[in-house]
Every structure is written in structure tokens, then in C-alpha cells.
Amino acid sequence: MVFAVGQRWISEGENNLGLGVIVGVEIRTVTILFPASDEKRVYALASAPLTRVQFQINDRIFHQDGWSADVLEVLEQEGVFTYRARCVETQAEVLIPEKALSHHMSVSKPQERLWADQIDRNEHFVTRYQALLNQQAQFQSSLRGLRGFRANLIPHQLHIAQSISQRIAPRVLLADEVGLGKTLEAGMILQQQLLVGKVERALIIVPENLQHQWLVEMLRRFNLAFSLFDEERCADFAPTEEEEKGVNPFETESLIICALDWLEQYPQRVEQIRQAGFDFLIVDEAHHLAWTEHAPSVEYQLIEQLAHVIPAVLLLTATPEQLGQESHFARLRLLDPHRFYDYQAFVQEQQHYQPVAQAVNILLNGQQLTDTDKNHIAALLTEQDVEPLFKAIASQTEESDHARQELITQLIDRHGTSRVLFRNTRQSVKGFPHRIYHQITLEQPKQYANAMNVVSSLGELDLKTRFNPEQIFQQIHADVRWWEFDPRVEWLLQFIKTQRNEKILVICQRADTAIQLEQALREKEGIRAAVFHERLSIVERDRAAAYFAQQEEGAQILLSSSIGSEGRNFQFACHLVLFNLPDSPDLLEQCIGRLDRIGQLRDIHIHVPCFANSPQARLAQWYHEGLNAFEETCPMGETLFEKCGEKLQFFLQNPTALADFESFIRQTRHMQQHLKQALEQGRDRLLEFNSSGGEAAQQLAERIAKADGSPDLVNFALNLFDIIGVEQEDLGEKSIVLSPTGHMLIPDFPGLKEEGITITFDRQQALVREDIEFLTWDHPMIRQGIDLITTGDIGKTTVALLVNKGLPVGTLLLELIYVVDVQAPNYLQLNRFLPPTPIRVLLDVHGTNIASQVSFNGLNKQLKPLSKNMAIKVVKMAKAKIVALLAKAEKQVPNLVENVLREAKQRADSTLSYELTRLYGLKAVNKTIRQSEIEALEQVREQSLQQIEQATWRLDSLRVIISNKE
Numbered sequence: 001m002v003f004a005v006g007q008r009w010i011s012e013g014e015n016n017l018g019l020g021v022i023v024g025v026e027i028r029t030v031t032i033l034f035p036a037s038d039e040k041r042v043y044a045l046a047s048a049p050l051t052r053v054q055f056q057i058n059d060r061i062f063h064q065d066g067w068s069a070d071v072l073e074v075l076e077q078e079g080v081f082t083y084r085a086r087c088v089e090t091q092a093e094v095l096i097p098e099k100a101l102s103h104h105m106s107v108s109k110p111q112e113r114l115w116a117d118q119i120d121r122n123e124h125f126v127t128r129y130q131a132l133l134n135q136q137a138q139f140q141s142s143l144r145g146l147r148g149f150r151a152n153l154i155p156h157q158l159h160i161a162q163s164i165s166q167r168i169a170p171r172v173l174l175a176d177e178v179g180l181g182k183t184l185e186a187g188m189i190l191q192q193q194l195l196v197g198k199v200e201r202a203l204i205i206v207p208e209n210l211q212h213q214w215l216v217e218m219l220r221r222f223n224l225a226f227s228l229f230d231e232e233r234c235a236d237f238a239p240t241e242e243e244e245k246g247v248n249p250f251e252t253e254s255l256i257i258c259a260l261d262w263l264e265q266y267p268q269r270v271e272q273i274r275q276a277g278f279d280f281l282i283v284d285e286a287h288h289l290a291w292t293e294h295a296p297s298v299e300y301q302l303i304e305q306l307a308h309v310i311p312a313v314l315l316l317t318a319t320p321e322q323l324g325q326e327s328h329f330a331r332l333r334l335l336d337p338h339r340f341y342d343y344q345a346f347v348q349e350q351q352h353y354q355p356v357a358q359a360v361n362i363l364l365n366g367q368q369l370t371d372t373d374k375n376h377i378a379a380l381l382t383e384q385d386v387e388p389l390f391k392a393i394a395s396q397t398e399e400s401d402h403a404r405q406e407l408i409t410q411l412i413d414r415h416g417t418s419r420v421l422f423r424n425t426r427q428s429v430k431g432f433p434h435r436i437y438h439q440i441t442l443e444q445p446k447q448y449a450n451a452m453n454v455v456s457s458l459g460e461l462d463l464k465t466r467f468n469p470e471q472i473f474q475q476i477h478a479d480v481r482w483w484e485f486d487p488r489v490e491w492l493l494q495f496i497k498t499q500r501n502e503k504i505l506v507i508c509q510r511a512d513t514a515i516q517l518e519q520a521l522r523e524k525e526g527i528r529a530a531v532f533h534e535r536l537s538i539v540e541r542d543r544a545a546a547y548f549a550q551q552e553e554g555a556q557i558l559l560s561s562s563i564g565s566e567g568r569n570f571q572f573a574c575h576l577v578l579f580n581l582p583d584s585p586d587l588l589e590q591c592i593g594r595l596d597r598i599g600q601l602r603d604i605h606i607h608v609p610c611f612a613n614s615p616q617a618r619l620a621q622w623y624h625e626g627l628n629a630f631e632e633t634c635p636m637g638e639t640l641f642e643k644c645g646e647k648l649q650f651f652l653q654n655p656t657a658l659a660d661f662e663s664f665i666r667q668t669r670h671m672q673q674h675l676k677q678a679l680e681q682g683r684d685r686l687l688e689f690n691s692s693g694g695e696a697a698q699q700l701a702e703r704i705a706k707a708d709g710s711p712d713l714v715n716f717a718l719n720l721f722d723i724i725g726v727e728q729e730d731l732g733e734k735s736i737v738l739s740p741t742g743h744m745l746i747p748d749f750p751g752l753k754e755e756g757i758t759i760t761f762d763r764q765q766a767l768v769r770e771d772i773e774f775l776t777w778d779h780p781m782i783r784q785g786i787d788l789i790t791t792g793d794i795g796k797t798t799v800a801l802l803v804n805k806g807l808p809v810g811t812l813l814l815e816l817i818y819v820v821d822v823q824a825p826n827y828l829q830l831n832r833f834l835p836p837t838p839i840r841v842l843l844d845v846h847g848t849n850i851a852s853q854v855s856f857n858g859l860n861k862q863l864k865p866l867s868k869n870m871a872i873k874v875v876k877m878a879k880a881k882i883v884a885l886l887a888k889a890e891k892q893v894p895n896l897v898e899n900v901l902r903e904a905k906q907r908a909d910s911t912l913s914y915e916l917t918r919l920y921g922l923k924a925v926n927k928t929i930r931q932s933e934i935e936a937l938e939q940v941r942e943q944s945l946q947q948i949e950q951a952t953w954r955l956d957s958l959r960v961i962i963s964n965k966e
């Protein structure tokens with residue numbers, strides 16, 4: 001390929017970019033600008049996926065100023081063409097340098113291939129048409145981006161992924177209870193946004209110890225290859241002595257994972273991230289982002305800075321209120337400052353959820369609305385006219401369900417935390433095993449009692465350590481081995497022995513306790529345990545987790561500090577020992593959540609060894625009998641912890657004062673029940689409507705399951721591989737080996753390795769065998785395979801024989817496939833409204849379009865292939881007729897295109913107008929919604945409608961059909 005500045009080329013893979021112009025040629029690279037879509041690409045010279053555009057004499061070309069001309073001669077100077085042409089309008093002769101050609105010009109000419117005897121096989125034409133139809137269907141499919149991940153189809157996750165990923169730049173707090181799959185949800189949303197081109201560069205910020213888990217999950221579940229960034233890696237990009245400015249390391253990759261802990265230490269990296277143009281941010285374990293008005297934490301401020309410049313933000317936490325309501329509010333504000341503008345207003349709003357939940361309940365129960373119901377609903381949506389929706393509900397047609405749903409969405413949107421917060425609970429998801437609490441009461445050793453007295457009398461008793469008697473003891477006896485006399489250790493050893501075949505996770509509050517306990521188990525009984533805490537390097541931690549996970553020859557025990565194991569997946573174990581009791585209900589939930597998560601198949605046993613009448617025993621009793629926090633999740637735990645604060649602290653400091661303790665527990669239980677009921681009827685009920693997706697989510701999962709391995713997909717894929725020349729060997733067990741051959745149509749089929757790959761269309765098989773590729777419509781091999789066909793020349797022209805005794809011999813039919821296409825900037829996402837759309841025209845000999853009477857498949861069944869020689873002869877003989885028919889078709893196509901555009905505009909208008917109405921509605925309750933935001937959306941709508949208007953159409957492929965009696 002010889003490139004020169006000013007030449008016009010098109011992208012082979014991305015036809016919709018329009019006509020590109022070469023703007024730079026370096027030693028090894030070529031830079032091409034696509035003005036129609038405002039995209040620039042840099043390719044390696046040797047392998048640029050570009051096709052040179054050269055027009056021929058008599059071709060009609062379009063000038064970028066809007067007029068057209070017919071080519072008379074092609075002149076060339078230093079590789080760049082100038083067209084001598086006759087202007088259609090003025091008939092004047094003009095010289096048009098190729099640089100001045102319209103950027104929107106389509107360049108596909110099947111008829112020229114026909115005249116040049118480039119006639120392809122009939123089945124290739126069929127595959128091409130199917131590829132176009134499939135491409136269109138996939139662009140418009142509501143399942144797009146929701147099928148290709150390697151995981152089970154869990155309705156609430158699919159619902160969240162679907163509803164969030166439809167948005168442009170979503171900003172959401174994913175707050176499902178522990179272990180319900182927030183990582184998976186975030187991955188699905190990201191993958192979907194990447195797939196449709198809404199997002200190109202994503203950053204995931206996680207606690208240090210979760211980096212590898214994210215890396216692995218993104219790769220194995222979503223085929224997304226992230227890179228881990230740390231100081232060492234970034235230091236490589238520092239400026240050399242000669243350079244003034246180094247490279248911004250964050251610009252060198254587009255999918256990056258890094259640790260929050262690291263960014264805190266290196267604020268200059270935060271600035272680099274801000275400048276690196278990420279468009280998607282995920283922050284895991286977001287409950288660490290503490291905030292108060294006067295003292296926002298460093299972590300909070302850091303993420304806030306990034307959230308200012310990164311359009312899409314997902315915050316993940318199972319315990320959003322762990323650091324209090326204010327921090328929770330601040331995180332919501334960070335996501336949507338217009339919706340959450342004032343803390344006091346937020347607190348008040350929380351108290352008024354009940355009437356909203358009641359209104360939603362009325363709508364959900366499916367009965368006709370009474371006047372009182374209507375008044376109640378209308379009072380909550382004063383800013384808009386709800387009458388039409390009430391009418392639709394009363395009509396009891398298909399519209400009524402839609403109208404009910406619409407009203408529910410609006411109520412939740414205006415009055416709930418709605419679009420910003422998603423939270424699923426075990427109660428709504430269901431199907432989880434039970435949690436069983438085992439309290440083990442032991443005698444407190446006198447050494448601990450003495451140490452406690454000494455430390456208290458010195459005034460050095462830190463409230464935080466009172467649940468770790470071993471730490472207090474070590475404050476005064478640093479060298480004495482506490483585990484020699486601590487009965488909890490003896491109990492643990494005996495327990496381990498009785499559970500020889502079980503994995504046991506032991507959580508201590510501090511890393512020191514975990515380390516010393518490891519020594520105790522090893523020295524006392526020769527038990528080898530893995531240790532896991534925040535002071536280990538990431539690699540050591542991953543190694544420890546893997547050692548624990550290993551079935552054979554792995555560690556039976558994992559000794560972990562509480563913060564060290566946060567977010568980790570240990571659901572293969574069902575025994576949890578809380579060697580120290582976590583000092584807050586949400587922390588307790590995080591610990592239990594290591595085992596109580598999706599994939600846990602057995603009941604979970606939670607063992608709490610504690611000393612009689614110790615602070616730990618009191619707290620355990622309060623958790624269990626007051627909150628029931630061991631056996632069920634306790635969403636109101638933190639609220640009660642705060643409410644009961646003083647009294648609880650009294651009992652923890654005076655653990656032997658039992659007189660009022662029972663009544664205090666009863667009071668707590670009473671409050672817990674009361675709050676639970678209020679939450680269920682109010683806030684949580686609203687969140688649940690919003691988050692679980694109900695019946696619709698079930699149906700979504702069923703639809704995806706049905707689409708998995710559908711015959712349409714399997715047939716199309718196998719046909720595609722056949723055409724490309726990929727060898728296929730069926731291995732049975734729902735898997736097929738694909739290998740490259742020496743006679744492939746293209747040298748490199750995307751994703752096909754030299755040594756071959758194994759594929760399956762079956763989700764369960766893909767879950768069991770992670771080494772094989774799981775093919776769905778979303779898989780890159782299928783998507784790029786479709787692109788390869790639709791943007792290349794395969795199947796563009798063919799000639800076939802119609803065996804039909806009823807038709808005179810030699811009757812000519814012309815089947816034409818036109819494609820309507822729009823080239824627009826990516827941010828408009830026009831493909832969702834107007835994907836490349838094939839229009840089929842079937843002309844009889846008189847030029848009448850009979851496509852609606854004769855279906856593609858019906859006709860195809862009656863066709864037989866012709867030898868190439870025969871086909872060439874037929875074309876030669878019928879050329880004049882074909883030319884005449886083509887001219888007739890071109891007159892009919894604009895009307896057909898008009899219909900396609902009208903529908904596309906309707907789709908665009910209703911989607912974008914809906915968004916606008918929502919903003920206007922929100923503005924009515926929240927005066928801080930900026931007018932500029934509304935104007936921006938209005939502009940997107942205007943531009944989208946205008947761009948659709950500018951869509952072009954082209955003849956993509958054609959089939960000449962000639963009849964015979966046999």
C-alpha cells in the first residue's frame with residue numbers, strides 16, 4: 001500500500017466512518033481522519049485495514065459543497081487523484097481534487113463487479129444478506145451486550161445491567177447486599193457500553209487487595225483484558241533527561257485497574273488520570289469514601305475530583321450507610337449533584353417514602369384506579385399532566401401495563417433515590433441458603449482479666465481493642481505467647497479436627513492476631529493455615545487465597561484480618577469463625593458476606609467463641625438477639641447502632657451489669673422490627689421495585705437463555721466460518737474446534753489463534769470449561785465476522801437460476817439489496833435508532849417491486865446455482881435490461897428509504913423526548929437542575945433528528961435471477 005497525504009480511503013472494518021482522508025504518513029504509521037464522524041485513526045503502514053477509493057469514468061461523485069458531477073477522466077499526481085468531471089447541474093467541466101470529495105460519500109458498487117465478471121456464489125449472497133439482517137437486528141436488540149458474559153443468567157443482575165446500560169453516561173450507586181454480584185453487574189454495564197461505542201476508556205479503582213480479583217473476573221467473565229497500574233509501572237513513563245514532559249501513563253492503555261491506596265499516596269497520578277480522558281469509572285468498596293461537611297476524607301475528595309471529569313461513574317458498596325447517612329448522601333451527591341443538593345432535604349425526603357411506596361403498590365396491584373387512588377398519585381406528580389396515563393390504564397389494552405410502569409418509574413424517579421441507587425436484598429432475590437449462628441462461651445483466662453485491669457487503671461484502654469483481649473494482653477506482655485493459655489485457641493484446634501473435610505475461614509480483627517494464630521496452629525498441632533491480611537503484598541495475598549481455594553492439598557484454614565478479606569470470594573467454604581467480633585453491624589455483614597454470596601450452595605455456620613461476660617459476649621448477644629444480624633442481613637443495623645450508642649457502650653464497658661441488659665435487648669428487637677417494617681414499606685420497597693426488575697427481569701433472563709445457542713446463531717456462525725475457510729471439527733459435548741487453513745478468504749480471522757480454538761454455544765458448558773470460547777451474538781468473533789462480510793466484497797453479486805415451470809424461459813428478475821446508513825459522531829449513538837438497514841427490492845421484468853409478495857427465503861429455496869461461465873453469459877446478454885431495471889429501482893428506493901427514516905426518527909424522538917420530559921419533571925421538584933443540561937439534551941435530540949435526515953443509501957449487493965423450466 002502506498003499512502004500519500006490527501007488520498008481518500010475507507011475503513012474496511014468501520015464503513016460507517018465515511019470517506020477518510022490521509023493526513024499524515026510516518027515511517028511506520030499512517031494517520032487518517034474521517035471528517036464525517038470526526039474520528040481519527042493511526043494504523044501501522046503494513047497492516048492498515050483500509051481500502052483505496054478510486055472512482056471510474058462515468059461514476060457519479062459528490063463534492064463536499066453538495067453538488068455532484070460525472071467523472072470524465074482520472075488524473076494522478078504523486079499518488080493523489082484529481083477527477084475531471086462534468087457538473088450535473090451546470091454541465092460545466094470541473095476539476096475535483098479527491099480531497100474535496102464529500103466525506104459522506106458511499107463507495108460500494110456491486111454493478112461494476114457484475115460488468116467486470118466478478119460474480120460470486122449464490123450462498124455467499126445469501127450469507128451477506130443474512131449478515132446485514134443480523135447486524136441490524138443486533139444493533140436494535142434489547143439483549144445486546146447482555147448475553148456474551150460467562151456467568152449464569154441471574155434476573156436482578158440482568159435487570160440492573162439492562163436499565164443502567166441504556167443510559168448515556170450512567171452515574172449510579174450499586175448497593176446490592178454483600179455477595180449478590182455487584183462486580184458482575186458493573187462488568188455487564190461496562191461491556192455493554194463498550195460494545196455500543198458509548199465508552200472507550202475505563203478505569204476501575206479498588207482497594208489494593210481486590211485488584212487481581214477484578215482483573216481475573218473481567219477477563220474470564222467478559223473477555224475484557226484490563227492492565228494493572230501501580231507506581232512501578234507508571235515510573236517507566238517518567239520523562240528522560242532529554243524530554244521535558246514524559247508520557248501520561250494512563251493514556252497508554254484504555255482499560256486500567258488501580259488501587260485507591262496507591263492514588264492516595266501519589267496525588268500527581270490523580271491529576272494524570274483527570275487528563276487521560278477516561279469516560280467510565282468504577283469504584284469498588286465505596287463505603288470507604290467517608291464525608292462530613294467539614295472533614296471530607298482524602299479518599300472522598302480524590303474520587304470526587306475524578307467524578308467531575310469522568311462522565312460515567314459506578315460506585316459499588318454493599319453497606320452504603322456503614323460510615324453514616326451523611327457519607328451516604330455525599331456519595332449520592334457525587335453521582336448526581338442536581339438530584340441530591342441538600343442533606344437536610346435528603347433526610348426529610350427519606351421520611352416521606354411511605355406515601356410514594358403506597359402509590360406504587362396501588363399501581364402494581366393491577367386493579368382499576370379509584371378516584372382516591374388517582375388523587376393520591378396525581379398529588380405526587382403535580383408538575384405534569386398524568387391524565388393521559390390514567391386514561392391508558394383505564395383502557396385495559398396493551399397500553400395499560402405500559403402506562404402503569406411509566407407512572408411507577410416517574411414516581412420513583414421524582415421521589416425515591418431512584419435512578420441513582422440500586423439495591424437488591426437477599427429477601428427479594430431469594431434462593432439463598434440459611435445462616436446458622438453458633439455461640440461458644442468460654443471461661444476468660446485470668447491473664448486477660450489482669451491485663452485488662454492494669455491497662456484500664458493506666459487509662460490506656462482503647463475502646464477499639466476491647467474485643468481483642470489478646471491485643472490488650474500484649475500491650476503489657478509483649479513477649480508472652482497468649483495462645484498458650486487462650487481457650488479460644490484450644491476450642492479452634494478441636495473444632496478444626498472435627499471438620500477435617502471442611503474449609504474454614506477464620507476472621508480476626510487485626511493482622512497481628514491472624515499471624516500469631518497461624519504460628520499457634522502450626523506449632524501446637526502442625527496445622528498449616530494460609531494467612532491473609534493487608535500487610536501482605538498483593539501477590540502474597542492472592543497466593544494465600546489460591547492456596548485456600550485449592551481443593552486437594554490446599555490449606556484447610558484461612559486466617560484473615562477483617563479488612564484484608566473484604567470483597568473476596570470464599571463461598572466454597574461454609575464455616576466462618578469470628579475470632580474477634582467485628583465492632584459494627586455492617587462490618588459483621590461484610591465478614592459473613594465472604595461466604596454468604598452467590599454460588600454458596602450450603603448452609604453457612606457462623607461460630608463466635610467468646611468469653612463469658614466479656615464485651616465480646618455482650619455485643620454478640622446484642623447482634624444476635626437484638627438485631628438478628630448473624631442469621632439475616634440487617635439493613636437497619638448501622639442506624640440502630642447509632643441510636644442505641646450510649647446505652648450499648650454502657651453495657652460493653654460493664655459487661656457484668658446484666659440487670660437491664662435483657663430489657664435493652666428487647667427494646668432493640670422492638671426497634672429493629674419497627675424499622676424493618678418501615679423500610680419494607682418505604683424506602684426498601686421503592687428500591688426493590690427499582691432494582692430487582694420483578695417479572696420483567698425473569699422474562700429477560702428467559703429470553704437470553706432462549707437466544708443462547710439458538711439455531712439462527714449456530715447456523716449463521718458455522719456458515720460464516722465455512723465461507724471464510726475456517727476448518728471445523730465437532731468434538732461432541734457441545735464444543736467445536738476451529739482451526740485456520742491455508743485457503744482462508746482473509747489471512748487473519750479475528751480471534752482465531754494459529755493453533756486453533758475451541759468454541760461452544762452452550763452457557764453451561766462455557767461455565768464448566770473456562771478454556772473455551774463462549775459464542776453469542778455479542779462475541780467479537782461473530783461481530784467482527786459480520787463486519788468482515790458486510791464491509792467486504794463477499795457475496796456482492798451473484799447470478800442464479802429460477803426453476804419454475806409456470807414462467808416463460810429466460811424471465812429476468814433482479815434482486816437488489818440497498819443499505820441505509822448514517823455517518824454521525826459517536827456520541828449521538830445513532831445506531832440505536834438507525835443501524836445500517838437493508839432494504840430488499842425484487843424487480844420483475846417490468847420493473848415492479850414484488851419483494852413483499854415473494855419472500856427472500858421462499859425465492860431462495862427455488863434457486864439453483866449457475867456455473868460461472870453461464871453466469872457471465874447471462875449477464876452479458878441481459879446487461880441492457882439489468883441497467884434499465886437498476887434505473888427503475890433507483891427511482892423507487894427513495895420512498896422506501898423515507899419509510900425507514902421516518903421510523904428511525906420516531907424512535908429517536910420518543911427516546912430522547914422521554915429523557916427531556918424527565919429532566920423537566922425533575923426540575924419542577926429540584927430547582928438546581930441546570931437549564932444548560934436541558935439545552936444540551938435538546939441539542940442532542942435536534943442533531944440526531946437532523947443527522948437521520950442526512951442518512952445516505954447505497955446499493956450493497958445484487959442477484960440476477962433467470963428462469964428456466966428445469
Ligand SMILES: Nc1ncnc2c1ncn2[C@@H]1O[C@H](COP(=O)(O)OP(=O)(O)OP(=O)(O)O)[C@@H](O)[C@H]1O
Nearest residue numbers: 151152178179180181182183184318567569597598
Ligand atoms: N451471574 C453469576 N453467575 C455466576 N456466578 C456469579 C454470578 N454473579 C456473581 N457470581 C459470583 O458470586 C460471587 C459474588 O459476586 P460479586 O463479587 O460480584 O459480589 P459483590 O456484590 O461485589 O460482593 P461484595 O459485596 O462482597 O463486594 C462471586 O464469586 C461471583 O463470581
